[in-house]
């Protein structure tokens with residue numbers, strides 16, 4: 302990676318004297334960026350390119366070549382790769398397009414490129430990429446003629462087009478980059494590799510990424526987690542992976558779309574996810590230029606009450622708190638501001654505010670111990686000197702120990718102030734919402750980092766042999782779906798509590814079983830061919846007597862037989878009726894990330910409510926705490942409206958056990974427990990149902 306980012310000797314294969322050619326543009330950008338190392342243009346037809354002696358081939362270069370940049374047509378790339386290997390290059394950038402994005406043939410060509418790189422131990426960026434920049438080394442190896450300023454933001458993008466948008470934005474917003482990487486098709490170097498390098502890059506303080514899909518989900522998560530402990534990562538993720546969840550037969554499968562999996566992965570890795578390119582820009586600006594806030598208390602200073610209210614509203618959306626000022630702060634403000642000014646947060650310095658009034662109010666609130674960040678709002682009233690306010694904020698923001706941002710709301714008039722602030726590297730937005738969102742992201746990142754504390758996954762001991770034997774016996778029958786009782790056997794082997802139950806083959810057996818378990822009971826059809834029992838009349842609850850059990854037995858059998866003719870029916874299971882709140886737990890397996898654990902409110906409306914959260918196993922305590930707390934209906938579990946609190950500790954314990962089953966048995970492709978009954982505090986959590994599906998054997 303050092304050879305890629307900090308090379309001394311670079312060769313550009315396909316460099317040309319023809320100004321329209323990409324090889325010419327890449328080479329001329331490298332020269333024009335004032336790169337201090339040695340550059341060799343490689344072209345069999347030219348003797349000199351842009352004043353540099355050209356060589357007919359890489360092997361003709363007299364000295365060492367660390368990095369090779371390839372700008373020749375796709376079919377020539379493998380032979381240039383071979384030559385690069387022979388020449389001893391350590392890294393290659395393949396700008397050339399026409400690989401896997403073109404289909405099968407292109408994919409084969411791309412694989413060839415990857416294989417040659419492996420053979421010679423070279424790292425490859427691309428193919429089909431725009432190249433890289435290292436502004437601190439004055440190195441621009443791309444075919445864009447925008448040379449961004451030196452700065453502390455590293456950008457990695459899977460899309461070349463997004464790259465060009467970011468570069469253009471950087472010049473408008475006066476934002477500087479440390480590194481700029483167009484990753485292209487990722488035949489070798491991917492985001493995980495880049496994070497591992499950027500984590501220790503002293504020139505980079507914040508990392509922005511545009512990702513369409515990860516090649517190595519697990520590696521991306523662990524590198525992102527390590528890196529985000531040191532510097533923030535902001536990701537704009539679009540596109541979708543072809544996750545196996547579409548084919549999933551359980552509710553859990555339908556609930557866990559691939560994009561939700563990325564949500565979980567980013568959450569667990571402390572990555573800040575944004576949804577739009579604007580948001581990415583806004584956040585990069587604040588993280589690159591402002592110190593981290595110490596707390597979540599925000600002070601707002603505004604010349605317009607309306608904007609102040611909007612900003613105050615946005616606080617709760619973005620996890621900020623309007624700071625309550627000390628009495629001394631209020632007294633000080635009162636001593637200087639006009640009588641009509643609002644002295645409490647948001648501080649309204651009034652429509653006729655001068656820059657001096659802004660200055661006094663900002664300085665005063667910053668001295669308050671409850672304030673950790675400041676938003677300066679401005680409406681372009683004719684009485685305000687926008688330039689003077691901007692100059693004042695720009696004179697200290699970024700140099701004090703808390704983040705200060707502006708929101709100058711308007712258009713033509715306010716632009717003067719916004720540009721002035723940008724010149725001084727002070728984030729200034731065109732709406733209160735954007736300013737508060739940016740500050741909120743800082744507080745959110747700080748919290749994520751502080752709270753993720755214990756990184757050790759929870760390990761549960763289970764009876765592996767018992768599960769292995771059971772899976773083997775199911776395999777022998779040629780099935781991939783387990784019956785409910787087989788599924789429960791697996792859960793039991795891992796210590797998940799199951800209500801007492803006995804499967805009965807006749808009405809008489811059922812009545813005797815119910816008497817042993819104790820009334821009321823639940824009756825459920827036991828069939829490996831029926832995944833959703835209640836849909837076919839296979840579940841009856843609250844049966845209170847032996848005679849009712851006998852009757853229900855006959856009724857259920859005839860219903861199920863008529864609705865699912867030909868299904869194998871083992872009998873009817875008589876179960877202890879457990880009380881509690883209904884939740885759902887499940888697992889699906891994602892190609893990229895591995896076992897995805899789903900938790901949410903259960904019941905018949907689960908797919909409508911979609912009140913679920915996901916995490917990727919292995920799970921830490923923090924993962925499970927945040928997963929359980931993050932569902933909208935969490936308050937129901939903690940005892941909303943006078944209800945009793947559920948046994949949340951035993952619920953979490955059950956999640957760990959299910960995650961362990963998923964980790965220990967990769968052959969289980971899906972698992973769902975729905976419902977899980979969570980009793981009142983101290984009463985335990987019971988798996989009432991179990992759906993287990995095995996991976997198909999090839």
Ligand code: ACO
Nearest residue numbers: 315317322323343344372373374397398429430431461462
């Ligand atoms: N070694 C060195 N030079 C060579 C070799 C070789 N083995 N073979 C040919 N050359 C020379 C050529 O003679 C030519 O030089 P010349 O102008 O002096 O004659 C030069 O290399 C380039 O070769 P051409 O055949 O002219 O190829 P051209 O420049 O038309 O195309 C390119 C090459 C740009 C790599 C093209 O194949 C391509 O992939 N274009 C798309 C690039 C792209 O979009 N990448 C993704 C970016 S990300 C995004 O989408 C924004």
